[in-house]
Amino acid sequence: MKTREKKAPLNTRQKRSKDLGKVYPLPIYALNYYNLLHMLDKLKKSISLKTSSEEKKKFDQVFSKLFDQYGKSEDPWGLNIHKAKKSIEYVWPLYNNYFKVRVFGKENVEDTPYMIISNHTGQIAIDGMLISTAFAMDVDPPRILRAMVERFFTGLPFIGAWAAEGGAVLGDRQNCVKLLERNQSVLIFPEGVKGIAKSTPDYYKVQSFTRGFFRIALSSKAPILPVAVVGAEETFPYVYQAKGLAKLLGLPALPISPNYFPLPSPIDIYIGKPYEIPEGLSADSPDKDIDKHIFELENIVQTMINDGLKKRREFWGNVKK
Amino acid sequence: MLKNKKKILVIGAAGGLARILSGLLSKDMPDCEIIGVDSRDLNDLPKKSNITYHQMRYTRGNFEKIFRDNEFYAVYHLARMSHAHSNKTSLTQRLDLNIMGTSRILELCLKFEVRKVLILSTYHVYGALSDNPTFIKEDAPLRASIKHPELRDVTEMDQLATNWMWKNQHKIETIVLRPCSIVGPQIKNSMSQYLTTSYVPVGIDFNPMFQFIHEFDMANILARCLDEVPTGIYNVAPDEVISIREAKKTVGIPFFSFPIMALSPLASTFKKLWNFPDYLLEYIKFGCIIDNSEIKKHLKDDALRFTTKEALELLKLR
Known part of the structure; x- marks a missing residue:
């Protein structure tokens, strides 16, 4: 029983x-x-926001070089290498594990200051953060890119100070010239706000470049390094830019999107070959002489994007085939 | 240093910087006679054989008598009324003293054929704005009063002096100096007070860069300008820069971190605790870094004796 x-x-x-x-x-x-x-817990493990001991060792190696290069005290624009290191340590898991960034064309970068120009994508300028991380951690010799930011950005509490400590500077001609004079590489988004504030149908279409950067390059003779970012548009796959309402409210852009937190779209950064500054042109040359070089640079970046789109990784949010 | 220069007038002689300058001039030029003028009490000033002091307002009639009785070689105008101990109600007084007073000094200098006039302005004239480029040059627009109209006297005094300078450049040598924050044990300006006051807020949301010059170095540059610097406008600043948070840490006086954006509405309350003008809140939010290349063309690299760190550490002596 x-x-x-x-x-x-x-x-x-x-x-x-x-x-x-x-x-x-x-x-x-x-x-x-x-x-x-x-x-x-599963999501956290899949993203893995922790840095391994090997990665920490890599930070130490990279920043020991950067400390020698930039000094340990703050620079006049507010760059603080100690704080830049901390910022990159925080950004690195996002860069490496969340956006799974791949960098192509590292061999095109030499030990010289560049004016780096890139397409502007991703609605909230994460592209600048990722390109800066790439040039600090994945490119040899490492460097802190001095990203030129919009005027409203420097007036933002917390964010403005944090960005300045990490190397960002006000996008001003004088700042750009002075930084190039000091052999620092600058990062410029020549499309400006109209590059980042795009609606979904315009994704990966390079917007017209402004001329200012090219005139600075002509006066400083710094080579221009074109960069293309592919994958950042899909961090916000479906966006409608309410331009009229933004204008009414005095905002630079007003994106309407089902998600306001960036999705983990895999991002690829392509570094092109340096564009040598043409002889016979000066910073005061007429627009028509400068424009052909601007169009050429726009085409170079657009071609890099188109090639990158063919090779990009699968992501459910990919909106452009 | 100076041989044929007989008399030098220092206006604003009771100020900390003027006191050091008078001492330096007296030591470097024992044959020269230095006359100090101020409306404030002059009894505490150091007594030297070649320095005499007169207590008077430089807007009054007897001020002209000093010019008539003395053939001045040079005049130092260090009498700009500071905002450190003032509030909005005294704007009229500051406008009168800083603009009308400066105009009167310049008229008298021209009338009595003074050879050289040195005017102390300030870097505040450029304004602390979020879109300021780093290393502002002397020809940049003076935007200080855009946000804070109470700074109108500072910008107007500077513009008055510079316009006058170019207009009369063939008759009289004029130098307008726009120094960065002058700090030191004897200086009582707003920034020195901010740096040496315990438990004042330091921004967690903003951390602008600053340039600081020690009071002795500034006085020394003023003295050297007499012989070594020609007519013009000059920014005066060291090459070194430091963030406001690091500066406070270097001074070593306790402070608390606070969001500056929340401080503006509380400014009226804080003003009762420490004398900090409203406009200076902007200067602890946004940087105003000036370019020193013009003055460096005339003064050698050894113009500064104190590093920024030393200048800040010496503030502890206050």
């Missing part, structure tokens, strides 16, 4: 594992505290 066994009461861990095994309808599943924790 079978004796009926009395079940011992379950402890917390057993309860949790039992709960995990059950298949609940989605709303009940989401409401289950332990399952929710399990989901978040």
Whole structure:
């Protein structure tokens, strides 16, 4: 005769594992505290926002070179190498694990200051952050790019100060000239706000470049290094730019999107060959003489983007084939 | 240094910088007579055989008598009324003293054929704005009063002096100096007070860069300008820069971190605790770094004795 066994009461861990095994309808599943924790844990593991000891060693190696190059005190634009290192340590897991950035064309970069120009993508200028991280961590010799930022940006509390400590400077001709004179590489988005504030149908279409950067390059003789970023548009795959409303509210852009947090779209950064500054032109040359070089640079960046789109990785949010 | 220069007038002689300058001139030029003028009490000033002091307002009639009785070789105008101890109610007084007073000094200098006039302005004239480029040159627009109309006297005094300078450049040598923040144990300007006051807020949301010059170095540059610098406008600043947070740490006086953006509405309350003019809140939000290349063309590299770190550390002596 079978004796009926009395079940011992379950402890917390057993309860949790039992709960995990059950298949609940989605709303009940989401409401289950332990399952929710399990989901978040899985997501965290898949993204892995922690830096390994090898990566920490890499930071130390890179920044020992950068400390020698930039000095340990702050520079006149507010760059603080200690804080830049901390920022890159925070950005690195996003760069490496979240956006899974790949850098192509590293061999095109030499040990000389460049004026780096790139297409502007991704609605919230994460492209600048990722290009800067690439040139600090993945390009040899490492360098802190001095990203030229919009005027409204420097007036933002917290963000403006954080960006300045990491190397960003006000996008001003005088700042750009002075930095190039000091042998520093600058990062410019010649499309300006209209590059970043695009609606979905315009993704990966290079907007017309302004002429200012080319005139500075002519006066400083710094070679121009074209860069293309592919994949950042899909961090916000479906966007409508409410331009009229933005103008009414006095905002530089007003994106309307189903997501306001960037999605983990894989991003590729392509570094092109340096564009040598033409002889016989000066910073005061007429627009018509300068424009043909501007169009050429626009074409170079557009071609790099088109080639990059053919090789990009699969992501469900990819909107342009 | 100076042989044939008989008399030098220092206006604003009771100020910390003028006090050091008078001492330097007296030591470097023992044959010269230095006359100091100020409306403030002059009894505490150091007594030297070749320095005499007169307590008077330079907007009054007897001020002209000083010019009539003395044939001045040079005049130092260091009498700009600071905003450190003033509020909006005294704007009229500052406008009167800084603009009308300066105009009167310049008229008298021309009338009595003074050879050289040296006017102390300030870097504040450029304004602290988020879109300031780094290394502002002397020909940049003076935008200080865009956000803070109470700075009108500072910009107007500077413009008055510079317009007058170019107009009369063939008759009289004029130098307008726009120094960065002058700090030191004897200086009582707003920035020195901010740096040496305990438990004042330092921004966590903004951390602008600053240039600081020690009071002795500034006085020394003023003295050297007499012989070595020609007519013109000159920014005066060291090459070194430091963020406001690092500067406060270097001074070593306790402070607390606070968002500056939340401070403006509280400014009226804070003003009761420490004398900090409203406009200076902008200067601890946004940088105003000036270009020193013009003055460096005339003064040698050894113009500065104190590094920024030393200048800030010496503030502890206050």
